Amino acid sequence: MLKIYNTLTRTKSSFVPIVPGLVCMYSCGPTVYNYAHIGNLRTYVFMDLVRRVFKFEGYKLKGVMNITDVGHLMADSDDGEDKIVTAAKKQNKSPLEIAEFYTDAFFVDLDKLNIEKPEIIVKATDHVSEMIDYVSQLIEQGFAYETSDGIYFDRAKFSNYGALSGAILDEQIAGIRVEINNEKKHPADFALWKKAEPLHIMRWDSPWGEGYPGWHIECSVMSQKYLGQTFDLHTGGVDHIPIHHENEIAQNEAISKKKSVNYWMHGEFMLVDGGKMSKSLGNVYTITDLEKIGYDALDFRYFCLNAHYRSKLNFTFSGMDAAKKTRRNLGIQLAKHKDSNERSSTEILNHYRNLFKKAIEDDINVPLALGILFTMLKESKSYDIYKLALEFDSIFGLSLDKTTTDLVEDREEAIIPDDIKELIEKRTIAKANKDYALADDIRKQIQERGYQILDTKEGVKVSKVGD
Numbered sequence: 475m476l477k478i479y480n481t482l483t484r485t486k487s488s489f490v491p492i493v494p495g496l497v498c499m500y501s502c503g504p505t506v507y508n509y510a511h512i513g514n515l516r517t518y519v520f521m522d523l524v525r526r527v528f529k530f531e532g533y534k535l536k537g538v539m540n541i542t543d544v545g546h547l548m549a550d551s552d553d554g555e556d557k558i559v560t561a562a563k564k565q566n567k568s569p570l571e572i573a574e575f576y577t578d579a580f581f582v583d584l585d586k587l588n589i590e591k592p593e594i595i596v597k598a599t600d601h602v603s604e605m606i607d608y609v610s611q612l613i614e615q616g617f618a619y620e621t622s623d624g625i626y627f628d629r630a631k632f633s634n635y636g637a638l639s640g641a642i643l644d645e646q647i648a649g650i651r652v653e654i655n656n657e658k659k660h661p662a663d664f665a666l667w668k669k670a671e672p673l674h675i676m677r678w679d680s681p682w683g684e685g686y687p688g689w690h691i692e693c694s695v696m697s698q699k700y701l702g703q704t705f706d707l708h709t710g711g712v713d714h715i716p717i718h719h720e721n722e723i724a725q726n727e728a729i730s731k732k733k734s735v736n737y738w739m740h741g742e743f744m745l746v747d748g749g750k751m752s753k754s755l756g757n758v759y760t761i762t763d764l765e766k767i768g769y770d771a772l773d774f775r776y777f778c779l780n781a782h783y784r785s786k787l788n789f790t791f792s793g794m795d796a797a798k799k800t801r802r803n804l805g806i807q808l809a810k811h812k813d814s815n816e817r818s819s820t821e822i823l824n825h826y827r828n829l830f831k832k833a834i835e836d837d838i839n840v841p842l843a844l845g846i847l848f849t850m851l852k853e854s855k856s857y858d859i860y861k862l863a864l865e866f867d868s869i870f871g872l873s874l875d876k877t878t879t880d881l882v883e884d885r886e887e888a889i890i891p892d893d894i895k896e897l898i899e900k901r902t903i904a905k906a907n908k909d910y911a912l913a914d915d916i917r918k919q920i921q922e923r924g925y926q927i928l929d930t931k932e933g934v935k936v937s938k939v940g941d
């Protein structure tokens with residue numbers, strides 16, 4: 475029986491759905507103001523693994539994922555500009571254009587990573603009237619109040635606040651910086667609706683004048699609309715535990731007076747070079763960045779599979795090189811089984827099938843399951859082993875059926891010609907001398923000769939375009 479770790483109970487427990495055979499699941503989706511970075515994508519690989527495990531266990535899925543195209547403010551709390559609006563201004567586009575562009579880019583990334591899209595994908599901007607109704611209900615029931623800049627949830631009225639993160643209201647307040655908004659009853663109260671400033675572009679009519687919804691209300695409204703007041707499972711990244719998901723629970727349960735979600739699952743963070751990803755450090759990579767320097771998106775998926783979803787994962791290029799190499803090796807091993815006319819005994823096959831199932835059912839232990847695959851491939855060559863590896867791949871999602879043919883050709887690593895190496899050397903010297911104009915010029919020369927370069931902490935990465 476499948477056991478999963480539930481953030482709410484802080485224990486691993488057997489999964490029991492509300493409706494037998496069906497999993498109703500909500501996953502916090504992206505805020506579409508930029509390309510997804512590899513950290514975001516690790517969380518969606520995690521969501522995908524969860525979905526694939528349920529399918530493997532014979533469940534039908536009703537998965538809902540939102541697209542946040544309004545209301546997510548720069549500071550994740552209630553201040554700062556809307557992320558979409560900021561991007562729109564910067565790129566001289568409308569918020570709709572920004573949201574559509576990055577939503578499409580997100581789907582392309584999901585596709586490349588073999589992440590199956592949830593059954594229902596919904597946009598926040600299509601649900602604003604329902605959000606207004608929800609906020610009105612919260613006011614009527616005494617859980618929310620109006621200030622000059624918006625409607626706020628009155629956290630003190632919801633006694634169960636903190637169940638997910640263990641946060642205690644008073645403790646949290648000590649950590650909140652000096653409040654700008656002194657009309658709030660409590661510094662930790664959060665915005666359900668913001669009144670639009672005169673120049674704010676995204677605005678809707680409401681009983682409180684023109685404005686726009688808060689980020690947390692979006693997920694409450696969309697999850698409950700499609701999955702009901704109590705549903706099975708909610709996923710997201712660990713950063714959402716203390717604020718976003720606590721707030722969702724507070725909003726949901728204030729209205730329904732019921733437990734809103736039975737199981738909460740959270741994916742741990744991805745670090746880069748042991749630290750946070752940030753633009754100023756220049757270490758926010760996208761899938762396209764990785765592709766440009768010669769990795770396949772599935773090398774990244776494979777890299778993610780090597781860590782349990784509840785462990786932090788440190789991204790390095792040497793780790794990616796190892797992932798790329800091992801995935802290729804996997805293809806070579808698999809091809810030998812595929813080409814074999816031999817069969818394996820039922821006993822051997824069942825042995826590996828059982829080990830695999832046990833690993834998966836123990837809180838989705840994919841790294842262990844991968845180890846089992848590699849051990850199995852060491853068995854004497856047989857077509858049955860190849861077929862069983864493909865069964866396992868229903869969870870790994872590595873396109874192992876294609877991997878044998880794509881990778882077995884075992885292309886030589888691109889050999890970088892000497893003149894390109896010289897240019898790279900010159901560019902490094904130019905950069906050290908802070909002659910950025912020359913460095914840029916050399917980069918262009920390198921590109922004109924069909925090579926891509928990327929500066930990383932581990933030095934310059936270079937590859938032939940199209941490799």
Ligand code: AMP
Nearest residue numbers: 504505513514516517710711742743744
């Ligand atoms: P956002 O688009 O900012 O709402 O983030 C989308 C998802 O990515 C959320 O579920 C976040 O928890 C998750 N996320 C953000 N940064 C990271 C990271 N460094 N590692 C893993 N997940 C992340």
Ligand code: ZN
Nearest residue numbers: 502503693718
């Ligand atoms: Zn959410």
